[in-house]
Amino acid sequence: xxxxxxxxxxEYPESDGLPMGETDTHRRWMIRIDxxxxxxxxxxxxxxxxxxxxxxxxxxxxxxxxxxNFVVFDCDPGERRTFKIWEEKRVPxxxxxxxxxxxxxxxxxKKPRIYExxxxxxxFLYDPTASYLKPALQGFRLVGNRxxxxxxSADELTCETLGVNLRLSGQDLLxxxxxxxxxxxxxxxxxxxxxxxxxxxxxxxxxxxxxxRGRADSELSARLTAERRILDLEEQLKRLGxxxxxx
Numbered sequence: 001x002x003x004x005x006x007x008x009x010x011e012y013p014e015s016d017g018l019p020m021g022e023t024d025t026h027r028r029w030m031i032r033i034d035x036x037x038x039x040x041x042x043x044x045x046x047x048x049x050x051x052x053x054x055x056x057x058x059x060x061x062x063x064x065x066x067x068x069n070f071v072v073f074d075c076d077p078g079e080r081r082t083f084k085i086w087e088e089k090r091v092p093x094x095x096x097x098x099x100x101x102x103x104x105x106x107x108x109x110k111k112p113r114i115y116e117x118x119x120x121x122x123x124f125l126y127d128p129t130a131s132y133l134k135p136a137l138q139g140f141r142l143v144g145n146r147x148x149x150x151x152x153s154a155d156e157l158t159c160e161t162l163g164v165n166l167r168l169s170g171q172d173l174l175x176x177x178x179x180x181x182x183x184x185x186x187x188x189x190x191x192x193x194x195x196x197x198x199x200x201x202x203x204x205x206x207x208x209x210x211x212x213r214g215r216a217d218s219e220l221s222a223r224l225t226a227e228r229r230i231l232d233l234e235e236q237l238k239r240l241g242x243x244x245x246x247x
Contacts, residue, residue, distance in 0.1 A: 012064075012082055013053065014082055016064070025129060029173070031050070032186070033173075035187065036184045036185070040164070040175075045073070045076065046073050047077050049069070049070050049071075051066060052066065054066065054070070054085065056085050070096070071093055073090075073093050092115075095120050095122075095124070098127075098128065099126065099132050104133060107133075108125070116147050119142065121141070121142050122161050122162075123141075123147055124137070124157070128172075158178060
């Protein structure tokens with residue numbers, strides 16, 4: 001039996017038995033970041049994953065990591081049950097971890113070593129409660145074979161791989177298009193914005209049409225008034241012309 005066949009016969013579990021997130025806040029942010037990245041990369045060949053078991057050593061089902069959110073470029077999108085890097089022939093390019101009380105040490109110590117070995121290009125940690133991570137937003141970039149802390153610029157961290165800046169607004173994480181400065185939106189948010197813009201555009205066109213119609217009506221009224229005055233003057237002149245003047 002070949003090594004490849006032996007590897008394929010090994011069972012790789014689809015769950016590590018742990019919950020998606022320990023609080024509603026952590027689950028909400030995992031879902032939101034997944035939605036933001038999915039919509040951002042909707043027209044690119046990229047896989048956006050969340051809370052999925054990533055196996056990084058063939059034949060060793062205990063060697064896995066579960067990123068909260070991650071992006072793999074040059075990778076077909078679509079649903080997966082697990083992510084095996086030897087089958088995909090790709091590793092995650094960017095990873096986000098939503099830090100909590102139970103994961104803070106793992107996010108800061110264990111996972112960075114795994115991500116370094118895998119070759120993850122950028123790694124970001126976010127603590128939505130600002131209770132377990134100081135500062136609450138941190139980023140690391142692969143330099144050589146080490147993930148090195150990214151120094152913030154104007155209170156922002158740049159994710160070069162995604163072309164976005166990350167910033168805290170209070171305790172909320174904002175993802176910003178590094179080129180345009182626009183906030184990244186989910187598909188639902190973008191649809192609401194587009195609908196509002198369409199409503200405002202329709203109202204503007206209606207106001208312009210009402211203005212043009214009102215102006216046309218005013219011009220017609222003015223023209224009719226002027227024509228009536230001319231007719232009145234002509235009638236008066238006719239009457240005056242009919243009066244017999246004394247010799």
